[in-house]
Amino acid sequence: xxILITGASGLIGGVLRTHLGxxxxxxxxxxxxxxxxxxxxxxxxxxxxxDYDAMSLAFEGQDAVVHxxxxxxxxxxxxxxxxxxxxxxxxxxxxxxEHGVKRVVFASSxxxxxxxxxxxxxxxxxxxDYSLIDNDPSNIVQxxxxxxxxxxxxxxVSKVFGEATGRYYNEHFGLxxxxxxxxxxxxxxxxxxIRAYATWLSHRDLAxxxxxxxxxxxxxxxxxxxxxxxxxxWDIEYARETIGYxxxxxxxxxx
Numbered sequence: 001x002x003i004l005i006t007g008a009s010g011l012i013g014g015v016l017r018t019h020l021g022x023x024x025x026x027x028x029x030x031x032x033x034x035x036x037x038x039x040x041x042x043x044x045x046x047x048x049x050x051d052y053d054a055m056s057l058a059f060e061g062q063d064a065v066v067h068x069x070x071x072x073x074x075x076x077x078x079x080x081x082x083x084x085x086x087x088x089x090x091x092x093x094x095x096x097x098e099h100g101v102k103r104v105v106f107a108s109s110x111x112x113x114x115x116x117x118x119x120x121x122x123x124x125x126x127x128x129d130y131s132l133i134d135n136d137p138s139n140i141v142q143x144x145x146x147x148x149x150x151x152x153x154x155x156x157v158s159k160v161f162g163e164a165t166g167r168y169y170n171e172h173f174g175l176x177x178x179x180x181x182x183x184x185x186x187x188x189x190x191x192x193x194i195r196a197y198a199t200w201l202s203h204r205d206l207a208x209x210x211x212x213x214x215x216x217x218x219x220x221x222x223x224x225x226x227x228x229x230x231x232x233x234w235d236i237e238y239a240r241e242t243i244g245y246x247x248x249x250x251x252x253x254x255x
Contacts, residue, residue: 001214002027004062004101005091006049007069008041009034009067012107012185014207016040016066019207022023025215038247049088052095059099062213066105067092067162074111074153085158102175105213106166108182110199110224110234114152115240116143126192130231137155137230141193144223144235163222170220178213178243182225183234190250198231202249209245216243227251 003020004037007013008030017038020026030041032046047054058091059065069092070085089106096104116122120134121140133139159181166177183201186192191200201209205227213223221242224234230253239245 001025001063002029003064003066004029004031004058004215005066006031006055007037007067008032008038008044010068010072011069011187012182013192015185015203015206016068016210019039020211022207023211029057029058029062031089037232049091050083052091055091056095056098059095059101062099062101064093064103064105065096066107066210066214068107069157070107070158074155076155078154081158083155085155086161089158089162090165093165093175096175097169097173101175101212101213103178104166104169105210106162106177106179108159108163108179109156110183110226110231111152112158112163112181113143113147113150114156115150116147116233117152125198125231125233126195128197137232140231142235142237143224143233145224145238163192167220176218177220178218179222180209180213180225181222181234183227185225190254196208197251197255198229198233200227200229200249200251201225202227202247205247205249208247209239212239212243214243218243219250 009032027042029043031045045058058153071080163179169175170177183199184196223239226234227249228247
């Protein structure tokens with residue numbers, strides 16, 4: 001399968017360039033506004049996703065696109081969010097449609113529903129207080145793919161836009177779309193704070209989840225990208241049942 005990774009130079013792009021190749025079924029190309037020195041890539045296009053003409057030809061001949069390119073910090077100013085997360089994401093969907101790409105895996109974010117953490121018990125869980133659930137993770141009501149959107153920032157709003165645009169392109173043009181509300185992915189590949197004991201996503205589990213989104217039989221779906229952490233409150237059962245996601249890692253193993 002030929003896949004194109006936008007934002008290939010970033011953290012998650014690097015994780016996927018490394019680990020997706022281990023599955024032995026992908027020919028990986030990249031596109032990014034920053035250069036990538038990676039001999040494993042079949043091709044690389046230096047181009048900003050905001051500049052449609054500069055990047056769209058990279059989509060030619062691809063079976064699927066993994067769209068990562070964005071400004072990631074939650075505090076990103078609105079003008080940058082509008083340019084790099086909203087307009088650029090629309091360009092990616094349109095380029096996929098124009099060039100006959102079958103599927104887009106969109107890197108959404110937990111911040112599309114981040115304001116659930118204003119509510120209990122999630123508010124307490126992210127600071128390491130599990131008393132409201134009697135220290136029993138089975139008492140946690142999981143935030144799943146059916147909940148209303150509750151973005152916590154302009155960044156979160158941009159990810160909701162990407163999910164909605166994916167739905168539009170799915171229903172009007174037949175583009176297959178998987179939206180991943182990704183949790184905490186860090187260079188150290190381990191939980192780095194208390195919140196991460198609920199929200200961490202390992203590099204191995206991330207690559208496995210993206211792999212399942214690329215090969216499973218789907219039309220339009222939303223999944224949560226989180227490892228099998230004891231205190232997680234984002235649902236993984238739907239991804240397990242729908243695409244066979246079986247995370248191998250747990251944050252508590254690092255304690």
